[in-house]
Amino acid sequence: MAGKIVNGVNVDALAETIEAIKKDPEIAAFKFRVKNTWRNGTQNHATIQGFYGAKEEHPDRKARLDYDIDEPPVLMGEDKGPNPVEFLLVGLSGCITTAFVANAAARGIVIHSLEAELEGDLDIRGFLDLDKDVPPGYKEIRFRFTIDADATEEELQELAQYARDHSPVASTIMRATPVTVSLAGR
Amino acid sequence: MAGKIVNGVNVDALAETIEAIKKDPEIAAFKFRVKNTWRNGTQNHATIQGFYGAKEEHPDRKARLDYDIDEPPVLMGEDKGPNPVEFLLVGLSGCITTAFVANAAARGIVIHSLEAELEGDLDIRGFLDLDKDVPPGYKEIRFRFTIDADATEEELQELAQYARDHSPVASTIMRATPVTVSLAGR
Numbered sequence: 378m379a380g381k382i383v384n385g386v387n388v389d390a391l392a393e394t395i396e397a398i399k400k401d402p403e404i405a406a407f408k409f410r411v412k413n414t415w416r417n418g419t420q421n422h423a424t425i426q427g428f429y430g431a432k433e434e435h436p437d438r439k440a441r442l443d444y445d446i447d448e449p450p451v452l453m454g455e456d457k458g459p460n461p462v463e464f465l466l467v468g469l470s471g472c473i474t475t476a477f478v479a480n481a482a483a484r485g486i487v488i489h490s491l492e493a494e495l496e497g498d499l500d501i502r503g504f505l506d507l508d509k510d511v512p513p514g515y516k517e518i519r520f521r522f523t524i525d526a527d528a529t530e531e532e533l534q535e536l537a538q539y540a541r542d543h544s545p546v547a548s549t550i551m552r553a554t555p556v557t558v559s560l561a562g563r
Numbered sequence: 564m565a566g567k568i569v570n571g572v573n574v575d576a577l578a579e580t581i582e583a584i585k586k587d588p589e590i591a592a593f594k595f596r597v598k599n600t601w602r603n604g605t606q607n608h609a610t611i612q613g614f615y616g617a618k619e620e621h622p623d624r625k626a627r628l629d630y631d632i633d634e635p636p637v638l639m640g641e642d643k644g645p646n647p648v649e650f651l652l653v654g655l656s657g658c659i660t661t662a663f664v665a666n667a668a669a670r671g672i673v674i675h676s677l678e679a680e681l682e683g684d685l686d687i688r689g690f691l692d693l694d695k696d697v698p699p700g701y702k703e704i705r706f707r708f709t710i711d712a713d714a715t716e717e718e719l720q721e722l723a724q725y726a727r728d729h730s731p732v733a734s735t736i737m738r739a740t741p742v743t744v745s746l747a748g749r
Binding site for chain 1: 570571572573576577580581584585588591592593594595596597598599600601602603604605606607609611614616617621624625626627628630631632633634635637638639641642643644645646647648649650651652653654655656657658659660661662664665674676677678679680681682683684685686687688689690691692693694697698699700701702703704705706707708709710716719720723724726727728729730731732733734735736737738739740741742743744745746747748
């Protein structure tokens, strides 16, 4: 597709997408899906399924779509894959990064390099139900950028906050998103 | 390690871990870490780092630890990997599954098979800042189990809710967890 490219983002196509959504907001409705099969103990296997978006199903993907999940030995697993809370950080790392890169492109800010380091604090007393005051999830997640870009420090600081606030994964984590659970056929 | 095994979970070792944490809660403090390197456009690469837990660093892992992240073409990427919100579902799928399996084991409920299907609704008008009333993240995530286990339907229903409420990833999503963002060296 022709168009002006900044940071590998086609900003003309992005602007066209925004105009199309303004005319027909239904284009913006997406559904993402994952299937998980338990193997044994803390080992299970996730496969990413086709998704719905822009008013149609997208069953075919080129991406690698199957992932082993486990716990390390200290958490009673065999380390056959990262653990679930590590996969959450993988998603968060990509999401704030892409939000930063895309919004920088839209503002004409050229990025030369960008890295991020994430760390989250988790107290497993919550999972083990040993203290009602300790939540099972992360207490806090810290995201630190190292950026080389053609912008002032003030612009980069503002853009980093904007990227967090508009990142779908960060928003899901920060906004108390409902997770419903049910049994099939019931 | 010797011990009674249910669903692949060593329930004696689990009980010992709980007793050890009751005596020394510092054992329960973990830090998980991910590093992300931007490549181009919506493509970036996450590597899972060593973690801290049970009062020491764990730098060595056997698990596969590096993951490509991208967007599909309809979201302006080249499908070099799943997208960030799909990785979030991968983590959630494994977390509620393991919480279910471990708590079933602790209760002596034998599971023969367990699968889960997850679906989340996302309206990209939030990411694109087109409507202040539309959050950038998932509006809702649905998790549906298919279970064959030696338990009544009531037990399985209750355990499914318990697993969600004690899953670290589900708790992180449902509890409005803070995500801080900063620039290195500032």
